[in-house]
Amino acid sequence: MTTLPRLPKRFRYHVAFSYSSADAGYVERVSAALPEEIKHFDYRTDESKAETWGRDLEKQLVHVYKNAALFCVVFFSKDYVANKWTQLERKVASRVAKRKPGYVLPVLLDDTEVPEIANLVWIDGNVPPEELAELIDGAIRRPPPRPWWFYLSLEVKVVAAAVLLALILFARPAVNLFRHSETSITDVTATEQAITARIKNRGPKNATLVGQRLKFGALPIEDVELHLAESATIAPGQHDVKMTAVHLEPKCRDGRLLNRAEIEALFDQYTITLEVDVRESDDAPGQKTLRTKTVPAANLKMFVRKWVPARAPLFAPC
Amino acid sequence: MQAQITTSRVSVLVTGKRCGELKKVFLVVNGEDVEDRWIRLESAGTCRWTADLGEEGSISTKQSYFSLRFDDFARTDCHRAAGNAEKLVAELEFACCADTPLRNLRVKTELPIPVTYVRDVRPSPTTRVGAIRCTEYGVLGAGSGAIAHTQFASEDVFLQLGNAVPQPKLPGLLLDDIVVDDGKLVLTRDGLVYRLAVQRAQGKSRTPPTLSSNAISVDSKKLSALKLERAEIEVLK
Numbered sequence: 001m002t003t004l005p006r007l008p009k010r011f012r013y014h015v016a017f018s019y020s021s022a023d024a025g026y027v028e029r030v031s032a033a034l035p036e037e038i039k040h041f042d043y044r045t046d047e048s049k050a051e052t053w054g055r056d057l058e059k060q061l062v063h064v065y066k067n068a069a070l071f072c073v074v075f076f077s078k079d080y081v082a083n084k085w086t087q088l089e090r091k092v093a094s095r096v097a098k099r100k101p102g103y104v105l106p107v108l109l110d111d112t113e114v115p116e117i118a119n120l121v122w123i124d125g126n127v128p129p130e131e132l133a134e135l136i137d138g139a140i141r142r143p144p145p146r147p148w149w150f151y152l153s154l155e156v157k158v159v160a161a162a163v164l165l166a167l168i169l170f171a172r173p174a175v176n177l178f179r180h181s182e183t184s185i186t187d188v189t190a191t192e193q194a195i196t197a198r199i200k201n202r203g204p205k206n207a208t209l210v211g212q213r214l215k216f217g218a219l220p221i222e223d224v225e226l227h228l229a230e231s232a233t234i235a236p237g238q239h240d241v242k243m244t245a246v247h248l249e250p251k252c253r254d255g256r257l258l259n260r261a262e263i264e265a266l267f268d269q270y271t272i273t274l275e276v277d278v279r280e281s282d283d284a285p286g287q288k289t290l291r292t293k294t295v296p297a298a299n300l301k302m303f304v305r306k307w308v309p310a311r312a313p314l315f316a317p318c
Numbered sequence: 319m320q321a322q323i324t325t326s327r328v329s330v331l332v333t334g335k336r337c338g339e340l341k342k343v344f345l346v347v348n349g350e351d352v353e354d355r356w357i358r359l360e361s362a363g364t365c366r367w368t369a370d371l372g373e374e375g376s377i378s379t380k381q382s383y384f385s386l387r388f389d390d391f392a393r394t395d396c397h398r399a400a401g402n403a404e405k406l407v408a409e410l411e412f413a414c415c416a417d418t419p420l421r422n423l424r425v426k427t428e429l430p431i432p433v434t435y436v437r438d439v440r441p442s443p444t445t446r447v448g449a450i451r452c453t454e455y456g457v458l459g460a461g462s463g464a465i466a467h468t469q470f471a472s473e474d475v476f477l478q479l480g481n482a483v484p485q486p487k488l489p490g491l492l493l494d495d496i497v498v499d500d501g502k503l504v505l506t507r508d509g510l511v512y513r514l515a516v517q518r519a520q521g522k523s524r525t526p527p528t529l530s531s532n533a534i535s536v537d538s539k540k541l542s543a544l545k546l547e548r549a550e551i552e553v554l555k
Contacts (some may be wrong), residue, residue: 245321246403249380257381307324307379311371313348315453315486316381 002141004037012068014140015105016041018089019075020082023109026129027075033133038140042070058088065092067117071284072096073136076117077109077125107132170221180280183234185293188274190303194229194242197274197293203236210288211277212243219270219297220258220307222249234278252318259312264305267297272304323401325408326376330359330367330386334414337365344387345369347377349396349454351437353466377480379408383452386412390482392420393467395442396452413445418471422464422554423497425477430461431544434484435493437465438474438524455484455509464554470494476524477551479510479527480544489523502552510549511537 009016017040019027024044031042041048041064052060065072072093080086094116097104106117109125123132149157187198195214201207209232215223229242250257273294280289297304320383328345344356357375371377379401384422386394399408425433434457443447456465468475476490491514496503505513513522515534521527 012479124389236494245408246325247378247380247401248324249322260376309381310326310374310376311348311376311382313381313383314484315349315455 004035007039007070010067011070013039013041013064014069015039015071015073015077015136016064016069017043017073018065018080018086018093020086021259022079023075023077026109026125029129030073030133030136033130035137038137056158057085061089065071065089066096071105071136071139072103073105073107075107075109075125076112076114076122078112080109081112081114090205105136133199135312142158160310176204179204179236180238181205181278183207183276183278183280183289184292185274185276185291186238188293188295188299190300192302192306194244195226195274195300195303197241197243197276198238199234199241199276199291200238201234201236205281206236207234208232208279208282209234209241209276210279211275212273214245214300215273215275216297217270217273219266219272220251221304222251224248230264245307248304250294250308250312252316255318256314257316257318260308260310263308264301267301270297271295272297272300319361321401321403322378322380323403323406323408324376324378325401326371326373327405327407328357328359328369328371328377328384328399329362329407329409330369331404331409331411332365332367332386332414333411337414340365340388340414342389343367346387346454347371347375348382349385349437349452351454351466356439369396376393376537377408381473382408383450385452385454386533387467388415390420390422392416393469395445395449395472396439396454397445397448398450400448413442414465416442416444416469418469421468421470421477421497421499422466423468423493424464424550424554425458426462426550426552427479428436428461428547428549429545431480431546432460432482433458433463434478434481435465436476436478436484436486436490438476438486440472440520442472450531457482459545465493467473468493472499474522475523477549479546479549480540483493487524489518489525492522495522497551497553499553502550505549505551507541507548510541510546519554 015038026187027042028152031040034040074090074093083109093104106120106122106124108114108122123135181204182202184200185197186200189196209228212226212228214221224245226243226245229244249262271294276291277288278291279287332340343359346356347361357369357371359369362368379399382399383396385396394412397410397412399410402409427433434455437454439452439454441451465475473492477493478485478488478490491510498512511534514537517523518525518529518533519529
């Protein structure tokens with residue numbers, strides 16, 4: 001006889017019996033014939049009674065027939081299909097069997113028609129209880145089907161495990177060698193002294209800012225290159241990058257240069273675009289990607305106000 | 319480190335033998351030659367001067383241009399400033415002082431009409447670097463006002479009769495030729511038309527030389543419409 005496989009921790013029983021009390025005589029003989037080492041759930045035993053005493057019966061039954069046993073032997077009979085509680089057990093067991101084929105081991109004690117076992121192999125109730133006990137014992141001891149890798153030699157398994165471990169440890173860094181960073185500008189704000197761009201680097205490498213400029217579009221101000229206040233390196237993650245300028249040059253409009261007050265009056269109508277040239281990887285120094293973010297001009301009002309001259313020459317060549 | 323900057327701080331270095339004698343130095347910004355727009359500089363050591371134009375007076379070193387007025391004896395040509403991006407200061411250097419006569423003029427019209435003037439200032443030949451040709455302008459009070467610190471050797475001063483706003487691209491009456499040092503020059507309406515016609519014929523009115531009778535008629539009509547009887551131009555000092 002093969003040894004009884006160890007009961008997995010999450011199960012309490014090898015097998016649970018679902019039957020009607022009218023069929024208790026037959027089931028008790030099956031129980032008695034089972035080897036002692038096989039743990040089985042039978043609601044009529046003292047142990048089961050002690051466990052369920054005072055508890056919600058419905059919840060308890062659902063728990064046992066859903067989670068607690070490796071197999072469920074269902075003794076179908078005329079009384080079984082008529083009883084409210086056994087129908088609950090039957091329903092729970094059938095549901096489990098849908099995702100765990102072979103969970104329900106059906107025994108048909110009389111000629112009751114049970115549609116759900118029409119396509120299953122079932123045991124006739126004429127079988128002596130002792131023989132049924134042996135069949136249940138065999139089903140529990142039968143080893144589960146093994147996957148193909150179970151038949152590989154130990155050496156091959158060790159090598160495979162080592163390769164798998166190496167892949168886990170080194171695959172990501174190796175892939176990262178060929179992946180660049182991926183940056184985007186998520187927000188642009190401003191104080192008097194600096195434009196702050198919130199730059200997101202989705203990694204894995206550091207990105208480098210190699211050029212940055214404000215483009216004013218239809219606002220009558222010349223586009224301007226910005227200087228970085230701090231480092232040009234953008235590590236993976238989200239960073240606030242400060243950029244500065246010390247001069248904004250008004251453009252001519254209607255044959256003359258506008259002063260600060262005249263330009264400010266236009267802020268609500270226009271947008272400003274921050275353009276950033278990003279080198280996404282130090283491995284490809286020649287390549288740069290243009291990232292842009294357009295915001296309402298009013299968002300950058302403080303900065304623009306500071307660096308647009310308040311006095312514009314009346315007779316500047318336009 | 320030189321760069322284009324926006325700033326309200328100006329630092330001025332005056333070179334030349336007489337720079338130590340200067341007591342009052344005024345800065346004219348962007349050609350705004352109106353005394354209440356002049357900026358009085360503060361001494362920052364020998365021959366060095368500074369000014370803070372204030373937040374609302376900030377200028378661009380690329381676009382703005384400057385000239386100086388020294389006490390009552392000289393003016394300078396126009397310069398652009400060099401931007402000091404570290405100190406955020408516009409730095410200027412001028413030479414003091416051209417040895418040519420300086421005149422303060424008083425202009426009066428009857429009946430009182432709006433009068434403006436435009437000064438076409440040439441770079442001084444003695445200036446080493448940074449000087450530019452520039453236009454300065456001012457508005458006289460209704461019927462009467464002064465044009466200070468004129469130096470005809472280095473600038474052309476045009477009077478624009480009937481203009482409330484200076485129009486530097488339009489011709490005007492060139493004062494350099496007609497001002498007399500002793501006494502007062504009085505020009506009737508016809509005299510003014512005649513002077514304007516002569517200057518146009520000589521090509522001194524910012525136009526090619528022309529004897530256009532049509533232009534004479536236009537001048538005459540315009541001055542009649544203004545009800546201008548006469549204009550007086552006097553050298554104060």
